[in-house]
Amino acid sequence: GQQVMQIPQYQHVQEGEDFTTYCNSSTTLSNIQWYKQRPGGHPVFLIQLVKSGEVKKQKRLTFQFGEAKKNSSLHITATQTTDVGTYFCAVTSMTTDSWGKLQFGAGTQVVVTP
Amino acid sequence: DGGITQSPKYLFRKEGQNVTLSCEQNLNHDAMYWYRQDPGQGLRLIYYSQIVNDFQKGDIAEGYSVSREKKESFPLTVTSAQKNPTAFYLCASKPRSGTGGGEKLFFGSGTQLSVL
Numbered sequence: 584g585q586q587v588m589q590i591p592q593y594q595h596v597q598e599g600e601d602f603t604t605y606c607n608s609s610t611t612l613s614n615i616q617w618y619k620q621r622p623g624g625h626p627v628f629l630i631q632l633v634k635s636g637e638v639k640k641q642k643r644l645t646f647q648f649g650e651a652k653k654n655s656s657l658h659i660t661a662t663q664t665t666d667v668g669t670y671f672c673a674v675t676s677m678t679t680d681s682w683g684k685l686q687f688g689a690g691t692q693v694v695v696t697p
Numbered sequence: 698d699g700g701i702t703q704s705p706k707y708l709f710r711k712e713g714q715n716v717t718l719s720c721e722q723n724l725n726h727d728a729m730y731w732y733r734q735d736p737g738q739g740l741r742l743i744y745y746s747q748i749v750n751d752f753q754k755g756d757i758a759e760g761y762s763v764s765r766e767k768k769e770s771f772p773l774t775v776t777s778a779q780k781n782p783t784a785f786y787l788c789a790s791k792p793r794s795g796t797g798g799g800e801k802l803f804f805g806s807g808t809q810l811s812v813l
Contacts, residue, residue, distance in 0.1 A: 616801060625787060628801040671739060685802065689739040
């Protein structure tokens with residue numbers, strides 16, 4: 584079956600530093616989504632990537648979809664305390680119904696030190 | 698306000714008891730989902746429904762049951778067959794493809810279920 588790996592599982596960042604979290608799939612993806620879950624909250628949609636090599640930016644967040652459509656990254660520059668939370672990737676495989684099962688990675692839990 | 702409402706926020710289950718978690722949405726979304734979240738394991742799909750009166754098993758459906766009698770409602774029953782039910786349960790919905798809403802999921806605020 585499809586495997587979705589997110590690394591690292593845990594990221595401790597000093598405020599102002601940059602960091603990157605990665606999402607890797609064993610199969611080619613139709614698309615990938617990123618969500619953020621604040622402590623005690625529920626996941627909130629951040630972005631969706633569809634095209635090979637696609638890069639999208641949201642302020643200090645940069646999302647990239649790999650050329651082979653098997654991996655993705657989220658890079659955050661100048662980390663702030665508001666970036667605290669768990670970041671999940673969620674994937675739809677090329678072999679599954681496009682609005683059926685969306686598989687989530689285990690998430691990267693981000694802690695920011697002031 | 699439009700959105701997804703889950704209730705209760707906290708729920709306790711006694712051994713051998715069935716409990717039902719409520720999920721209601723007024724977003725007019727066709728598809729609804731139930732996920733289970735355990736620490737360090739991300740979200741795992743329990744059941745999903747793409748249309749009224751139809752639903753499919755997800756990856757961890759054993760010990761759970763659902764119904765979809767109305768478009769707005771997708772209740773989840775945790776049965777006594779589910780031996781390790783303690784987890785955070787999230788309900789989500791999304792519109793049909795091509796309606797302009799994209800493929801993104803909208804989540805409720807979740808129900809924390811614990812075993813007494």
